[in-house]
Amino acid sequence: MTFCAIDFGTSNSALALPTPPSAAAPAGGSRLIALEGAQPTLPTAVFFNADEHTRAFGRAAIAEYIDGYEGRLMRSLKSILGSPLALGVTELGDGSALPFLDIIALFLDHLLQTARRTSGAPVTQAVMGRPVFFVDDDPQADAEAQAQLEAAARSVGLRDVVFQYEPIAAAFDYESGLSDEQIVLVVDIGGGTSDFSLVRVGPGRAARLDRRDDVLGHHGVHVAGTDIDKRVALASVMRELGYRSTDVEGREIPNRIYFDLSTWHLVNTIYGARRIAEFKLMRHIYRDEAYPARLERVFDQRLGHALIGLSEGAKIAVSAGGDTSIDLGLIEEALCTPFDGERLAQASAEETQRIVAAALDTARQAGIRPEQVGALYFTGGSTGLKFLSTAISAAFPAATAVHGDPLASVAKGLGIYAERIFR
DSSP, X not given: OEEEEEEOOSSEEEEEEEEOOOSSOTTOEEEEOXXXXXXXXXXXXXXXXXXXXXXXXXXXXXXXXXXXXSEEEEEOGGGGTTSGGGGSEEEXXXXXXXXXXXXXXXXXXXXXXXXXXXXXXXXXXXXXEEOSOSSTTOHHHHHHHHHHHHHHHHHTTOSEEEEEEHXXXXXXXXXXXXXXXXXXXXXXXXXXXXXXEEEEEOTTTTTOSOOGGGEEEEEEESOSHHHHHHHHHHHTGGGGGTTTOBBTXXXXXXXXXXXXXXXXXXXXXXXXXXXXXXXXXXXXXXXXXXXHHHHHHHHHHTXXXXXXXXXXXXXXXXXXXXXXXXXXXXXXXXXXXXXXXXXXXXXXXXXXXHHXXXXXXXXXXXXOOGGGOOEEEEESGGGGOHHXXXXXXXXXXXXXXXXXXXXXXXXXXXXXXXXXXXX
């Protein structure tokens, strides 16, 4: 039997297994394993293919959905934990249905099957990452979220499950390369949450199993990359579908359908018979007939997730520098909409402000002034957004910005912690 470390992320997941002791590493170590092809990360996605009665995970799941197979794509699975939605069921597109928590268990089982094939042994113990807050400002719902994730993990064969905060795990990874002691603010911004941990790190502390005294503060908000994707979609793609347009009497079109169509874990709710009927009842109120016609194509071809994917791609492209144009030819020939840095900053201003405020609150709650922070350690896929990391750096003017592996730092750190707990 062996152990593992699981980073079950909103957007991407990763898993680390122990390595045996060697002359170079007498105490052993851990390594990330390939989860899809040679890739050490797996998009947290499941597609239930109704045409072929199969299931696909990760990039394969997204590819089958985009290729037009009938079925149900599930993404941002972690986002439902602790919410009322976690206790519900969802239709799979072939007349059957599954509880949401069972789908999370299926995804975890897929990770563990890969780990067992790689290790050649049963994997029954795990350290699992968790955000500082699954649910903001609701301790009971937050505790329920962890309990739900633990129950799903145990249901697929994990006997011992230990949780560690994701930003603390990232601190372990950062600490492994340090030669002196410092106070670091770990900035872990993923798909669903922005988590911050103020940690005292250094080579003299790395061997300690109990690091509670070194953790100076935790804080986090349930705002991150997928929220920015939503804002980008509303500021660009949804405008071409009628968002913020007016009806024949000059009133703004109801916006709920656009908000749901821009939210990863709510997209599939708009394809139900009741929602389609609601849309048909309001179709006649549009001033511009092109908008409801485009929406109908989105419903008929189930293009919601693909549209958010285009919005996410535009966000990444613009953040890397320059302008872009979002090609909406899948809806209508030659349809496109421009997007640039100014629109990205405007669209995500509220989210950026909340994330920066949470970072400052972490230091304030710990009694640490911003200028006392020696380093900012950025991890998580959304820290690649330059406007966001720049805004956080500006709030901590004396800190050195260090960028870890955006998708694997947490998994590496969880592997280090799993070594200490289970080895």
